[in-house]
Amino acid sequence: MRKAVLHLSQSDPVLRAIMKRVGPYRMEYGDPEFHSLAEAIIYQQLNGKAAVTIFKRFAALAGEPLTPEGILKLSEEQLRSVGLSKQKSSYLPCGVRMCCPPAISACVWQ
DSSP states (O other): OHHHHHHHHHHOHHHHHHHHHHOOOOOOOOOOOHHHHHHHHHHTTSOHHHHHHHHHHHHHHHOSSOOHHHHHTSOHHHHHHTTOOHHHHHHHHHHHHHHSOHHHHTSOOO
């Protein structure tokens, strides 16, 4: 990361001034969670307020904290009932199957 910051500050005087004004970049790392993937899918191409409302409904239905198992237990009708499009209703269980351990991925979506 230091190399990238150094390169940017040396190659772009406008960006260098902004970087000096804002201060050092601090990246926060966290363990990857399924919550983040589900949130990204739901928020995609939605107005902020609508996305928040739909995500809250979804999380209440799937259970918090969000888990792959909680998502796989939901039917397409349940996912659609919280305001998810048909496409996003298919992306969520597909995401579980693609990124979770085989034992979970083998679960059959109702």
